[in-house]
Amino acid sequence: MPAVRARAFRDRLLRWSRRNGRDLPWRRTRDPYRVLVSEVMLQQTPVARVVPAYERFLDRFPSLRALARARLGDVLVEWTGLGYPRRARDLHRAAVAARGRLPRTVAGLDALPGVGPYTSGAVACFSHGARVAFADTNVRRALGRVFLGRTATEREAVAIDEAVMPRADPAGWHHALMDLGATVCVARAPRCDACPVYDACAAKGADPVPAVRRQAAFATSDRRVRGRVMRILTAERRVTLRSLRARVADSRVPRLVGDLAAEGLLVVRRGVVALP
Ligand code: SF4
Numbered sequence: 001m002p003a004v005r006a007r008a009f010r011d012r013l014l015r016w017s018r019r020n021g022r023d024l025p026w027r028r029t030r031d032p033y034r035v036l037v038s039e040v041m042l043q044q045t046p047v048a049r050v051v052p053a054y055e056r057f058l059d060r061f062p063s064l065r066a067l068a069r070a071r072l073g074d075v076l077v078e079w080t081g082l083g084y085p086r087r088a089r090d091l092h093r094a095a096v097a098a099r100g101r102l103p104r105t106v107a108g109l110d111a112l113p114g115v116g117p118y119t120s121g122a123v124a125c126f127s128h129g130a131r132v133a134f135a136d137t138n139v140r141r142a143l144g145r146v147f148l149g150r151t152a153t154e155r156e157a158v159a160i161d162e163a164v165m166p167r168a169d170p171a172g173w174h175h176a177l178m179d180l181g182a183t184v185c186v187a188r189a190p191r192c193d194a195c196p197v198y199d200a201c202a203a204k205g206a207d208p209v210p211a212v213r214r215q216a217a218f219a220t221s222d223r224r225v226r227g228r229v230m231r232i233l234t235a236e237r238r239v240t241l242r243s244l245r246a247r248v249a250d251s252r253v254p255r256l257v258g259d260l261a262a263e264g265l266l267v268v269r270r271g272v273v274a275l276p
Pocket of ligand 1: 202203
């Protein structure tokens, strides 16, 4: 990658970010626990829904120790509205495994249950200023379009990030990249006319948006039924399987309750389904 192009991209992006960076609650802290909570929530939930949930969650579980001490059922109740409750389970497991203090290094974070390379990189960077490359969906899209003319794979984006990341302030750098992908270089109809890195971009809006991959209808509706079961349980904490079947009115309820129990998200005993 020509150094001149990388430098032009970096300078323009950082200049733009100073005026246009988003002020988000998790950017006002370097507490690794708070950063971890935000990163796990942001994995599959839009920012607008994460903001109120993040504040609420931290009111309830203000520290890593508080989360580790909590019952998983209480954590799942606080997770309501965010979807994909396995994330709450993994966050809880990570808190228990960390024994009161999150590791500082990427490798140490990565070794916690349910914490992958992206999250460990983001927490090390945003909490401790580690100069580590990582890429979420927004970063893959923005870096890929600029340097490859198309959305990059995670591996490609991490390699580009490593090559163009400035020496100073890696946290500010990654916030800027995320903001570019989330507010300007969006998936459909990127705002190229308002883009600070237009001159350096290989795609200039020409990245073909891949056809939306339709998940198998069955899997999609499985998820809907699971969601309905979890909503009832987080509201009421325990119900009989018979009542659950009647209220959800779907023949898959017994199988999906079995799956949720196997994942540790529910407990089933003598015909009663409860939060763990
Ligand atoms: S010019 Fe368009 S495609 Fe390129 S980075 Fe900017 S918004 Fe994205």
